[in-house]
Amino acid sequence: DAGVTQSPTHLIKTRGQQVTLRCSPKSGHDTVSWYQQALGQGPQFIFQYYEEEERQRGNFPDRFSGHQFPNYSSELNVNALLLGDSALYLCASSLPREAYNEQFFGPGTRLTVL
């Protein structure tokens, strides 16, 4: 049973560039959440996708956008990268019916902005 997978593992970009990160949810899950984890901090909620729509959004600027595909996989896009966007980006999947269903996390994508 495949867990949550993310690609790429690592990414280096320069300020002003744009980046796309990808996530495939755990088998049977159709809800995907994205988190940003800066060094020494806990994960911070960016947004959650369900039925190909953004269901809830955290306190992140519009430079952060996402998409969910019919097969439930998801992308996180970040435009106009800033140095402060350097972080580990985590994807988590869950079943949709209850908000408190367990979220299963992927290994993350380490983004470095130079």
Next chain:
Amino acid sequence: AQSVSQHNHHVILSEAASLELGCNYSYGGTVNLFWYVQYPGQHLQLLLKYFSGDPLVKGIKGFEAEFIKSKFSFNLRKPSVQWSDTAEYFCAVLSGAGSYQLTFGKGTKLSVIP
């Protein structure tokens, strides 16, 4: 906005010592509470969760947590730690009906000395 405080940044214990990690949250309404663990080189995974009912919750690997509503706390405990418990522990809260946003604390790093 909801906030989660974890009192200890780094805890060092000898094997067989007892563990208690503190977690306090700020939201005064209905909450769902979680403890996640990240072992070295592994994904975040769920240790235990509280939704309702018995405020003493038992999780995997001998961990338990107690929800004390009057103190806005959800402390994690284990009577006797093992070297394999070395990991980073995160407390997380879902606050309010209809919220899908998990708010995490900054985490507590636990080092267990053999």
